[in-house]
Amino acid sequence: MNKFEDMFEEGKAEIDRLSAPDDLETRLRSALANRRVPRRPLQRWKLSIAAVLVAFSLIAYNYDALAYYGKQLLGYDQIMNGTLKQLNELGKGQLIGKSYTFKNGFILTLDGVMLDSNQLLLFSTLKDPAGNVDQGDMMPRMTIKGLIGEYMENNSTGQISADKTEIKSVTSFAPPKFFEKNLTLTVSIMEKGTMDNGNIPFTLDRNTAMGYTLKKDINQTFDVDGSKIHINSILASPTKTVIDGSVMNILELAEAKLSGEDRLAHISPDSFDSRLYANGKELAKQGGGMSTSLQGIIFNEDYDALPTDLQKLEIKLVSLGTDHQVNQSFTLKRGSDTPALSILGQTIEIKKVYPSEGDTCITLSSEDGVVLTKVYLLIDGRRVSLNNTQDDHYDKIAEGKSGKIVHTRTLHFPGTGQKLELDVQRMTYVKTYNEVINIPVK
Numbered sequence: 173m174n175k176f177e178d179m180f181e182e183g184k185a186e187i188d189r190l191s192a193p194d195d196l197e198t199r200l201r202s203a204l205a206n207r208r209v210p211r212r213p214l215q216r217w218k219l220s221i222a223a224v225l226v227a228f229s230l231i232a233y234n235y236d237a238l239a240y241y242g243k244q245l246l247g248y249d250q251i252m253n254g255t256l257k258q259l260n261e262l263g264k265g266q267l268i269g270k271s272y273t274f275k276n277g278f279i280l281t282l283d284g285v286m287l288d289s290n291q292l293l294l295f296s297t298l299k300d301p302a303g304n305v306d307q308g309d310m311m312p313r314m315t316i317k318g319l320i321g322e323y324m325e326n327n328s329t330g331q332i333s334a335d336k337t338e339i340k341s342v343t344s345f346a347p348p349k350f351f352e353k354n355l356t357l358t359v360s361i362m363e364k365g366t367m368d369n370g371n372i373p374f375t376l377d378r379n380t381a382m383g384y385t386l387k388k389d390i391n392q393t394f395d396v397d398g399s400k401i402h403i404n405s406i407l408a409s410p411t412k413t414v415i416d417g418s419v420m421n422i423l424e425l426a427e428a429k430l431s432g433e434d435r436l437a438h439i440s441p442d443s444f445d446s447r448l449y450a451n452g453k454e455l456a457k458q459g460g461g462m463s464t465s466l467q468g469i470i471f472n473e474d475y476d477a478l479p480t481d482l483q484k485l486e487i488k489l490v491s492l493g494t495d496h497q498v499n500q501s502f503t504l505k506r507g508s509d510t511p512a513l514s515i516l517g518q519t520i521e522i523k524k525v526y527p528s529e530g531d532t533c534i535t536l537s538s539e540d541g542v543v544l545t546k547v548y549l550l551i552d553g554r555r556v557s558l559n560n561t562q563d564d565h566y567d568k569i570a571e572g573k574s575g576k577i578v579h580t581r582t583l584h585f586p587g588t589g590q591k592l593e594l595d596v597q598r599m600t601y602v603k604t605y606n607e608v609i610n611i612p613v614k
Contacts, residue, residue: 245284245295251331251342253456255477256293259286259382259410265295266380272370276363277302280312282372288409289384291326292316292345294357303336312359316345318352327459352376382410385478392609394489401444403487403609408478412458413448415487419462419469443493443602448475449486485611493541493602501550504534504592513594518542518601523580525592531559532585532592540566540577541602549585550593559584 245260245267252260259265264286271281279299286293298305298312311330316323323345330341348355357372386408394401403417448455458474478485496516504510510522520542523535532549548555562582569578 247297248295248340248342251329251340253458253476255411256286256342264380264382264410266377268374270372270374272359272372274361274363274368274370276361276368278305278361280359280370280372282357282374285374285376286382286411287347287376287378287380288382288411289347289387290407290409290412290414292323292347293411294341294343294345296341296343298339298341300337305339306332306336311339311341312361314343314360315358316348317356317358318348319354320349323348348376353378384409385480386413386482386613388611390487390609390611394492394605394607394609396489396492396605396607397494397603399492399494401446401489401492406485406611410477413455413475413478415446415448415473415475417471417473419471443600445490445492446473447488447490448473449484449488450478451481451483453479482613485613487609487611489605489607489609491602491604493600495545495598495600498596498599501593501595504594506592515596515599516601518599520544527588528584530588532588533562533582534585534594535563535580535582537578537580539601540579541600542579543600544583544596544598545600546596546598547583548595548597549583550591550595551585551587551589552591554587554589555595556585556587559586 244263245265248260249257265284266286267284268282269284271279273279277300281297281299283295283297285295294314294316296312296314311328314325314328326344326346328341328343330339332339353376355374355376357374358369359372360367360369362368384407386406389405390403391405392403394403399419401417401419403415405416407414407416447457455475455478458476460471460473462469462471464470498515500515502513504522504525506525506527508522508524510525513520513522518538521537523537525532525534527533532551534549547558549558550556562584564579564581567578567580569576
């Protein structure tokens with residue numbers, strides 16, 4: 173063992189006596205600096221496979237999000253109501269994505285449609301890169317041609333972008349017949365006195381149609397002060413709710429004409445205030461219309477869609493403006509000395525009576541909704557007809573919590589004289605009723 177230890181110690185001492193040359197570090201640095209280490213080329217196919225794997229992973233991870241947004245109409249949040257926004261978020265529409273370019277360079281794109289039992293909604297974008305979409309009459313007129321006949325637009329709403337390069341619009345049409353599938357949107361704009369027309373053909377995907385949520389005959393009547401408002405039916409769909417009714421049927425119209433009590437002769441959509449309540453909450457009104465036909469005076473009132481958890485449904489007739497016989501004459505004083513007139517409980521303020529270029533003018537005011545529908549002026553016993561009404565304006569007057577609207581106007585009669593009398597034959601005014609009809613929902 174001692175012999176091995178002596179050999180080990182002797183070898184260690186020899187190693188300790190070894191030393192590196194003084195220029196070794198310099199020679200090594202120089203050799204490394206001049207040597208190029210070849211790089212192994214990374215095979216391109218491996219890069220391609222890696223890229224595909226990364227892309228596949230991203231798509232797989234975000235598949236639901238891509239599918240979710242792929243079914244939505246983008247850029248319409250500002251002009252959609254809450255109901256349409258919800259339907260859009262659920263993908264309840266059909267994407268189209270077809271365009272037509274007008275001669276002036278404007279491009280109209282039919283982005284998509286929504287269809288249910290009440291209406292066909294078209295979502296479109298009008299673009300002009302020059303930023304002139306707000307110049308002149310550039311909103312396209314639209315019609316839809318089907319297999320049989322045409323469908324005209326009911327109403328439209330839109331918004332111009334801040335840079336004036338595009339208009340987003342939502343346009344409502346009557347729903348096409350059940351057999352319609354291949355349709356053509358005809359668009360027209362007026363450019364320097366010339367009409368430019370174009371067509372965008374598209375195919376309806378009936379699988380995206382939403383049908384209706386409630387369809388019911390009501391056949392109930394509001395009978396107020398001898399005036400009858402018939403509520404015929406209700407059709408509720410995912411986009412809106414429509415109430416159909418009639419003011420007077422054809423027999424009631426004829427009877428009223430013969431009796432001289434045609435109280436609803438001057439009725440209009442603004443003449444009556446009807447409201448729809450679902451589960452005790454008022455639904456927003458979206459519009460309506462009125463027309464005269466063989467069925468009488470018919471109307472429709474459009475409201476927001478019904479809630480999905482519908483428990484209770486009511487129609488309320490809040491107020492109604494009807495025409496009444498008056499057949500009274502009222503003495504007028506020149507200037508502003510005529511006292512207020514009280515006619516059938518309605519107050520009419522006579523502001524001023526004055527001559528003007530050989531004619532007589534009467535400035536008066538009343539609550540909004542009060543209209544002298546048949547009025548003459550007796551000038552020294554001679555009856556003259558109303559020439560025209562001038563200077564119409566409305567003012568909101570603070571009164572109580574809500575205030576009221578006052579309508580001021582000037583009646584212009586031909587001729588003048590010493591003795592003046594206002595001969596009021598008929599007058600329309602609004603009366604509050606708050607009558608309710610309950611609609612069964614089961």
